[in-house]
Amino acid sequence: MTDIESFIRGLPKTDLHMHIEGSIEPQLMLDLAARNGMKLRWDTAEALRGAYQFDNLQSFLDLYFEGCKVLVTEGDFRDVTRAYLRRAHEDGVVRAELFIGPQSFIERGTPLEALMSGVLGAMQEARREHGLSVGLMISVHRHRTEADAMVMLDQIMPWKDQIIAIGMGGAEIGNPPAKFARFFKAARDRGFRTTVHAGEEGPAAYVREALDLLQVDRIDHGNACLADPDLVRELAMRRIPLTVCPLSNLRLQGVTEMARHPLKTMMAQGLHVTVNSDDPPYFGGYVTENLLACRDALDLSLQEIVRLVRNGLEAAFVTTEEREMLLGQLDDYLARHAGASMS
Numbered sequence: 001m002t003d004i005e006s007f008i009r010g011l012p013k014t015d016l017h018m019h020i021e022g023s024i025e026p027q028l029m030l031d032l033a034a035r036n037g038m039k040l041r042w043d044t045a046e047a048l049r050g051a052y053q054f055d056n057l058q059s060f061l062d063l064y065f066e067g068c069k070v071l072v073t074e075g076d077f078r079d080v081t082r083a084y085l086r087r088a089h090e091d092g093v094v095r096a097e098l099f100i101g102p103q104s105f106i107e108r109g110t111p112l113e114a115l116m117s118g119v120l121g122a123m124q125e126a127r128r129e130h131g132l133s134v135g136l137m138i139s140v141h142r143h144r145t146e147a148d149a150m151v152m153l154d155q156i157m158p159w160k161d162q163i164i165a166i167g168m169g170g171a172e173i174g175n176p177p178a179k180f181a182r183f184f185k186a187a188r189d190r191g192f193r194t195t196v197h198a199g200e201e202g203p204a205a206y207v208r209e210a211l212d213l214l215q216v217d218r219i220d221h222g223n224a225c226l227a228d229p230d231l232v233r234e235l236a237m238r239r240i241p242l243t244v245c246p247l248s249n250l251r252l253q254g255v256t257e258m259a260r261h262p263l264k265t266m267m268a269q270g271l272h273v274t275v276n277s278d279d280p281p282y283f284g285g286y287v288t289e290n291l292l293a294c295r296d297a298l299d300l301s302l303q304e305i306v307r308l309v310r311n312g313l314e315a316a317f318v319t320t321e322e323r324e325m326l327l328g329q330l331d332d333y334l335a336r337h338a339g340a341s342m343s
């Protein structure tokens with residue numbers, strides 16, 4: 001490992017956009033399938049990893065939802081969450097905010113209680129064992145109906161105090177934010193923070209809708225906003241965080257090569273950009289690999305990398321006291337590495 005790489009890996013980072021069901025490493029996927037008496041289309045981890053080649057968001061979602069089938073029992077949800085959190089801790093992540101979309105699992109008969117108990121149990125364990133700060137976000141699928149999302153919202157209320165936000169992912173084009181205006185209002189009325197995938201494959205108009213109609217606190221991805229200068233100005237002025245996922249954008253053909261990724265342009269326009277992993281095994285990396293890929297392709301300075309990391313800590317859904325504590329960790333790290341790092 002180079003000095004720069006170990007400096008970046010050691011930075012106290014966030015991962016604010018990561019889907020638990022998209023974090024199953026290939027070997028764990030095979031193990032879970034065997035445990036649940038299922039046969040996958042691939043026999044080895046290498047063969048499965050080899051299938052992670054995508055033309056667009058939908059081709060990824062097809063495989064992602066197929067992979068979801070191996071998560072059945074409380075123990076499965078505990079194991080996959082535990083594995084991600086251990087890996088994130090090793091990657092220098094100090095604050096992880098995890099999405100899970102229960103609709104995939106409930107419709108196959110897994111009780112919501114089992115899913116929540118597995119995920120929340122692993123989160124509690126990671127707080128204890130790794131000192132990790134971690135929060136859970138419940139995500140609904142935009143290719144389903146708003147009525148389905150409303151049912152989900154009712155079902156999760158018993159866990160309200162253990163859920164930091166409500167989000168939405170899935171097939172973007174043809175499913176604009178406007179379709180879920182009443183759902184997001186209901187979530188806000190119940191006291192939830194909100195975030196939504198917008199402008200990943202969809203147009204700037206979807207980011208505008210997310211802001212005006214859904215009134216979200218953060219935007220997941222948001223890349224397409226650059227096509228609308230007024231929107232960029234407003235996002236920047238209001239410091240709405242964008243949880244950008246560079247390797248995801250590359251692997252889903254949002255950009256043809258990393259050198260063309262808009263991250264640096266987004267930063268230059270004053271947007272509150274953060275770097276996140278999305279679905280790490282599917283896209284070839286955790287947060288550190290995302291930062292390294294951007295650094296290599298976009299020639300980011302270490303100051304710019306530190307800015308991205310600081311943006312993540314500032315965008316986290318935590319209390320003011322916890323944010324101060326996390327920012328203090330970053331400042332301590334930078335003080336310890338002064339000189340060596342900031343060239």
Ligand SMILES: Nc1ncnc2[nH]cnc12
Pocket residue numbers: 019022057064169170171197200248278279
């Ligand atoms: N990148 C992505 N876009 C939309 N939905 C998702 N679910 C998991 N990853 C996603």
Ligand SMILES: [Zn+2]
Pocket residue numbers: 017018019169197220278
């Ligand atoms: Zn995502």
